[in-house]
Amino acid sequence: MSAGKTRNEIIKAADQLIYLNGYEHTSFATIANVVKISRGNFYYHFKTKDQILNAVIEQRKTNTRSMIRQWEQQHTKPAERIKCYIKIILQNWPKIKQHGCPVGTLCNEMTKLSHPSQKQARGIFTIFRKWLRDQFRLLGHEEQADQLAMHVLSWSQGVATMASTFKAQQFAENEVDQMCRWLDELTTGKSI
Amino acid sequence: MSAGKTRNEIIKAADQLIYLNGYEHTSFATIANVVKISRGNFYYHFKTKDQILNAVIEQRKTNTRSMIRQWEQQHTKPAERIKCYIKIILQNWPKIKQHGCPVGTLCNEMTKLSHPSQKQARGIFTIFRKWLRDQFRLLGHEEQADQLAMHVLSWSQGVATMASTFKAQQFAENEVDQMCRWLDELTTGKSI
DNA sequence: CTAATTATAGGTCAATCGTCCTAATGCGAG
DNA sequence: CTCGCATTAGGACGATTGACCTATAATTAG
Numbered sequence: 001m002s003a004g005k006t007r008n009e010i011i012k013a014a015d016q017l018i019y020l021n022g023y024e025h026t027s028f029a030t031i032a033n034v035v036k037i038s039r040g041n042f043y044y045h046f047k048t049k050d051q052i053l054n055a056v057i058e059q060r061k062t063n064t065r066s067m068i069r070q071w072e073q074q075h076t077k078p079a080e081r082i083k084c085y086i087k088i089i090l091q092n093w094p095k096i097k098q099h100g101c102p103v104g105t106l107c108n109e110m111t112k113l114s115h116p117s118q119k120q121a122r123g124i125f126t127i128f129r130k131w132l133r134d135q136f137r138l139l140g141h142e143e144q145a146d147q148l149a150m151h152v153l154s155w156s157q158g159v160a161t162m163a164s165t166f167k168a169q170q171f172a173e174n175e176v177d178q179m180c181r182w183l184d185e186l187t188t189g190k191s192i
Numbered sequence: 193m194s195a196g197k198t199r200n201e202i203i204k205a206a207d208q209l210i211y212l213n214g215y216e217h218t219s220f221a222t223i224a225n226v227v228k229i230s231r232g233n234f235y236y237h238f239k240t241k242d243q244i245l246n247a248v249i250e251q252r253k254t255n256t257r258s259m260i261r262q263w264e265q266q267h268t269k270p271a272e273r274i275k276c277y278i279k280i281i282l283q284n285w286p287k288i289k290q291h292g293c294p295v296g297t298l299c300n301e302m303t304k305l306s307h308p309s310q311k312q313a314r315g316i317f318t319i320f321r322k323w324l325r326d327q328f329r330l331l332g333h334e335e336q337a338d339q340l341a342m343h344v345l346s347w348s349q350g351v352a353t354m355a356s357t358f359k360a361q362q363f364a365e366n367e368v369d370q371m372c373r374w375l376d377e378l379t380t381g382k383s384i
Numbered sequence: 385c386t387a388a389t390t391a392t393a394g395g396t397c398a399a400t401c402g403t404c405c406t407a408a409t410g411c412g413a414g
Numbered sequence: 415c416t417c418g419c420a421t422t423a424g425g426a427c428g429a430t431t432g433a434c435c436t437a438t439a440a441t442t443a444g
Contacts, residue, residue, distance in 0.1 A: 020304075021304060021305065022301070022304045022305065024214070024216050024217060025305060098306075099303065099304060100300055100303055100304065104300075104353055104357075105300050105304060107353070107357045108292055108296075108297050108356075109214070109301075109304075111290070111291065111292055111356055112212075112214045112217070112292065112297060112301075122357050122358065125358070150354060150358075150360075151367070151370075153350075153354055154347075154351050154353070154363075155346075155347070155350055156350070157349070157350040157353045157354055158345075158346035158347055158348070158351070159346050159350070161299070161300065161349045161353065162317075162346040162349055163346075164300075164303055165300075165314050166314065166342075171339075175343070175346065
């Protein structure tokens, strides 16, 4: 029954390594070394590299849902919840500075490799997208809800890319402020 | 003297392949096959893979400067010039849909690999950044010029990432429209 | 306790990676 | 024409890749 434990450790290590160095750059051997396990044992749990990737994506989805649940518990106002998402980039700044947004960079790599798991990776974004859409609906923006959700996702992605490229924390802070103010104006009923 | 010709063909092919499949996924052999050249000949022109990358980046910088020069010749109004940049994503949509923004995805990969050429790749963005900054200065936004330039770069990057991830052309068009309207408001003297 | 199942270790495989080398060309200057 | 340099071809290298296999150790079931 310790199989599940080993499996989880593999997924956890793979998750980290894929975030730090990218999927293609992450090898069987590297993961096995981190988990301190033989490559043979590794193969017992995952037959192919893509299977690990899918397991990692599934775990990221689970973590994402869990994080969203926390936001919902911490704040009842939709606008405050959305700001939680907006501010992730500042909370995780040290890591984002060096390795970018975990979701965005993975999707970029999947797109570039025309990888079969492209759709699954996109699914992480979809969780955020649907949730943001729901929050905007609660704010009374029925029709534009999805468009606004995509706008927030897109805005954050751009900031993550440019801030990590230029290692520009100040820029990230400025943009987060702008996003919050934009959201406030949206809440008080002005046009976008 | 045909050495320069072969060298240019190598750079051209490498440029394409790196854009399509990413730097790490692009091998010596693949490039050599495309150029129809032996790997030995390849080594005569470029000793290491990083040398090819740097040559590709340099060419992209040259192409970037050339593109900017065209914009300056086509439009005298800074706002119209900036719109040229904003609209690239729609002009190159078929390719961006499948492979993302050439600059952004390369910088992302360099960041992820902690690659020595990270700074050089960032230089392509810097060309756009400085040029956009100059255009905003011409529009009378002296102090905020650089911040506005980064804002435009960031906005475009986000749209490119999300649009390519979700293969969403409609979203890209919407965002480009928003960016143009935002720019118009900025031009007519309203606040950002 | 024993048998069966689960889990781990470690070796092997062909393919590919970046790199390097030498031999054979092409070609222009004298 | 010939000498010498520039260019090309193609093989070989050690290392690493994802994948696979078998033998052993650990655990569980009866």
